Amino acid sequence: MKPFLFVLALLLSLTASFLGAQAPEPPSILVTRQLAEREGLAVGDLVRLAADARGERARTFRIAGTYEPTPNPLRLGLVPREVRLHLPDLLALTRDPDTPAGTERVSSVNVALVDPAEARRFAQDVNARTPGVFARRAAGAAGMGSIFVVLERFHYAIAAVTIAAATVFLLALTIMLVDERRETVGVLRLIGLPARRILVQVLLEGLFIAAAGALFGLALAAAAEGLINRFFQWRYDTALVFVRVTPRVAALSVAIAVPLGAVATVAASWALLRRRALRLARR
Template sequence: MAGAVLSAAAVLGAQEAQPPILVSRQLAALERLAVGDIVELAADARGTNARPFRIVGIYEPTPDPMRLGSVPREVRLHLPDLLALTRDPAVPAGSEHVEAINVALADPGDAQQFARDVNARLPGLVARPTGAAGPDNPFIVIERFHLAIAVVTIVAATVFLLALTIMLVDERRETVGVLRLIGLPVRRILTQVLVEGVLIASAGALFGLALAAASQGLINRFFQWRYDTALIFVRVTPEVAATCVAIAVPLGAAATVAASWALLRRGALRLARR
């Protein structure tokens, strides 16, 4: 028993001596690592100058859309530990380089000016505001691509909708003819058709939103599983929902009225004729 305790104490003492690291969830799962494990890290594949580290936590990497498809097998070290591990023996301590420096400005609105100043005063450095999303930003481009596909889908849906409403209105030709014969003016019938169209389009839009809300979970889960990421691919926001309703309801109502208008231009007797 004593030996076991001493051994555990010795291990505990050794563990406390190791610099701590965090391991990404994906790497931990791949290598079956757990908190408390001691692992050796080296700067090259041959394991030159490998050093022991203690895993103090497993973390979920911040989702990065730019790295979609590459599973983040990463560890996070304190900067001095990383420099000690990777420093070229010829490079004196304190003169190492870093790839990037993240700067939080007191006023984020100064980002453009700050980047301009750094670029002008420090040749060899490139400063970019992180919030800058120009027209060539990949996500703006992807958004535009999806918008174009949405427009084509809306055009196709509108054409089908017109075909359907023409058929449905045609089905009610006799009813409309009778209404005209008993004295209802065209405007009154059109108003009724418009209200019907708005109701049906609203119901359709709400059903579509419910379908989108239900499917967004499935789509997100599929892509998150496929790419092993916590990124969210589809999100039905209130703005998106409002845009959909704003397009679908007027379009549905307009299609109903347009189809009915063609019918109502005919004479009442011709409409009522069997």
């Protein structure tokens, strides 16, 4: 079956039984779920399709089923009013009356290779052998790959700014928290604990807190994932997945958050530990 976006009048038939008695069983088509919902179409309905807005040379088809169209971020917000037909039916519907059957044009030919890894070489071979034909790998052929790459870069940039802001706040907080424990640190130094020992303790504390914060953040993200996806899928009536917390994303978040938290704690404590113990203990 071949996807085909129609421009045309789509009319419900009068009665299936009447047409069934008058003509052979009409060819079957699939319609998108969204189109079926909008136009009140159901499996088994007879519809008339034409290739022009005036409905000339319309033909009758029976809806064999509905399908969820492949989500396309480029068409977000558009209702996918699409119908899939068998290629011969589509050619018969769109063929110019002067064009003999079998000489029609098709816009593209999809080829399944025995070895998909050979796709690039196959495309180069076809391009070299058949002037006027342009072959390319199916992956990224729709031109969407680069859009996703750009959106990914945009989100990384937003994340970088967020991390920078969070780091600054984290440093401010840790400086305040460390300052709050100045006297405790002074007493520990006075009773004989070396600065390095206290620094290790601070580092471990920072690691624990950062790890707990990162895990809490991941749990929050996992909980928000479903909500965000459900909201946007409802908003745009699409099956597109907007947010996915993958193991790679989770690992990356933890890999950034934990060392950052630990480093911020140590950096904030460093200046404090360089002071004299008596001064820290305010004696």
